[in-house]
Amino acid sequence: MELNFDLLISGCNTRCRHCYVNGGPGRNMPLRDAILCIEKLDELTAALPYNASMTLDNEPMNHPQIAEIIRAASETKHIVNFHHGMTSGIALMNRKDRTEVMKAYLDCGCDEFGITLHGSAEHHDFIVRREGARSASLQAARFMRSCGARINVSLMLNRFFDEDAEEIDGILNGLQPDYIFFAIPNYTPHANMPEFESCRATMGTLLALRPRLEGWQQDTDELFERAESGTVRAVIDRLENGLKLKELFAAPQEELYLCVHQDRRLYVGNTGVETLLLGDLQSLNIAETAAFIDGLPGNRDYGAFYDIGILPDEAELIRALKRLPGDLLFSDEASVICRGLANLGAPTKILKL
Ligand code: SF4
Structure with missing residues (x-):
């Protein structure tokens, strides 16, 4: 398992329609809390048998003391500062x-x-x-x-x-x-995502761009191969040919996302798709928290954010997907399925913060 900590240092200057990580204006984490969170995440990583990386988000350059925070993040002993x-x-x-x-x-x-x-x-x-x-x-x-x-x-x-x-x-x-x-933008169960849907491209858009893609440093064949598996039509085909929703969502995943908000609270789930509050990093017992995290399944895929037991059946999902244009283009299969589930109003495990 690979761990990824998203540490929210500051808010954003934009409010992007496709944002699935709760961007937009937000407060700065006080410097002393930022340093403390970095130290605690490093201790947590030392107590876990996994590699872990940490991203400073959402727009750390808004923080007045970003230079000190970047230095602290680059000096961790166990965690890797992933600077996206x-x-x-x-x-x-x-x-x-x-x-x-x-x-x-x-x-x-x-x-x-x-x-x-x-x-x-x-x-x-x-x-x-x-x-x-x-x-x-x-x-x-x-x-x-x-x-x-x-x-x-x-x-x-x-x-x-x-x-x-x-x-x-x-x-x-x-x-x-x-x-x-x-x-190619994804789709997650995040409340923001429907805002982008009127801007979403189709396979037709990509085909029209084909002659330019090489000049844009892309491997055209590879890009088309990837894109073809992310259309609504392709996922309907797979569902009609036996793809089982519950098996797909229950498949083990190798990445576990956690995030820390500006108030030092540590959550399971990436920012915007938090599923469980673990507590304030200042007072959390690190050994107990590490033992708890060690027992968690991965949550990279969006399947982690739905209750598998109450998912609709495949036929119902196919009917919902057939209401969308067949050549609408998503980053991957999971995104298409989440888009269909959103059409059905499927309940998620995401915390309403
Ligand atoms: S986190 Fe990124 S995508 Fe989201 S609003 Fe900020 S800049 Fe936009």
């Missing part, structure tokens, strides 16, 4: 001390940063629900590179990509990112 580096860029560009902040990251070995691109300024700002957001992302990318960082771009597919493709080409040519990801 994705940023909207707004927090960084709003800071007068942005050069010092970048130096702190680079000094701690965090030298790779990523921005997400949703297409034209109009479509990008609509999807992240903040005017001027695309412009800030591009400015931040240029600034971070001028400080010596490597820059990645995540192209997050939406139904506007076909009409915005030429503009995307222009941005990528100007920025020359070190790496380009191509992300």
